[in-house]
Amino acid sequence: MPALISPPANSRARAAWALFDWAAQPWFTLVTTFIFAPYFAAALTGDPVRGQALWGYLQAGVAITVAFAAPWLGARMDRAGHLGPPVALASLAYVLGVAMLWFARPGEAGLILAMVAIFVAAIGVEFATIITNVLLPRLAGGNDVGRLSGSAWALGYAGGLISLGLVLALLAPVPGGERTLAGLIPLFGLDPGDGGPARATGPLSAIWYIVFVLPLFVFVPLKQKPAQGRPASVRDTIAILWSNRPLTRFLIARLFFQDALVAIFAFGGIYAAGLFGWTTFELGIFGILLAFAAGLGAWAGGFADDRLGPVPVIAGAILLAIAAIGLIATLGGEHARAGAVFASTAERLYLVAGIMLGIASGPMQAASRSLVARLAPVDHVGAAFGLLAFSGRATAFLGPLLVAVVTELAGSQRAGLVPIAALFGIGLVLLLFTVRINGGNGERR
Known part of the structure; x- marks a missing residue:
């Protein structure tokens, strides 16, 4: 029996659940994508090629850990009487880890500290996400799961957008200048020379999370009726869900496109930092454009999800992402003249490609979540979302690893785009053999 059998929860609980995506988003926007990651590559290592390779190996380690732990965690959540304690424990790991990034100054000691802190924070936020996803079928009605999932994802991107704006307005000076985009001296005397603006994204993300995750604990009903029976092993979980052929086929496809x-x-x-020499300022502007596009795509994709079904939404998003990668591959390293921002044609086209990727990423992820909520058996919602995380991580080491290896062997950042495009293509082909869903009701095959 599908999990979407109960009436939707009250609007306050739904809003508090959606706010979790807002709370966690600075980790993905500021730390792992636009601000701290380029600082990791350019300053902590001093060599963009080595930095990109090390970042890939680190992300691969996180992916492997989450992949092995997620199915077990999801199965345990099905039999937990209260989801509050495990969410709080995962949140604590994330907050402590991300806050430690402030101490990651340039040099080998800072590099080691950053790698440990990122690993701990990544595990914490991934586990917290799995646990909160379990709540989606109980909070959404059968006809608007796509809108709730998409709106939450859009809210998350809005959080990323605002947090990036705060960094640019208050913390990061414009290239070649001493003042921020708002014309202010960077707060707290942050010095770009020792990575101050980038390092500050760690404690900023921690404080942001603490403030905005609190409504989850106050307004969302975290108590649940545990599923009957003993806690399922990973083998039991896979055996139970393997019989759900549409879900299984989708999870296999997601191994690749995610x-x-x-x-x-x-x-x-x-x-972009390696190709154009972009600084924290340019990367922040790029991130704002991408986050805005992703939020818009997730929000619109939620309505399309409930109207057309999640599979067409995901397939269209993958095609758009492949087109964006093709555009990036044609660009050379032409950089803007001194003192100008995004003045070269290549840089402007990179912005266009980033917007395309943003529009694609939102619905690709939100519709995946709603599809699992539609297909999950009522007694195995946690296990299904655990396997969703598994499908996003079991081979997630492969993408960063392939990028790292190909980049290092070819001595070229552009070469690292090839395995990414190939993985998108494989996922698209497999997705077309998964499941047809018309709105909230499933026509399964």
């Missing part, structure tokens, strides 16, 4: 999405966002800022 891996490609992780890779392109893990290296998007790093690629």
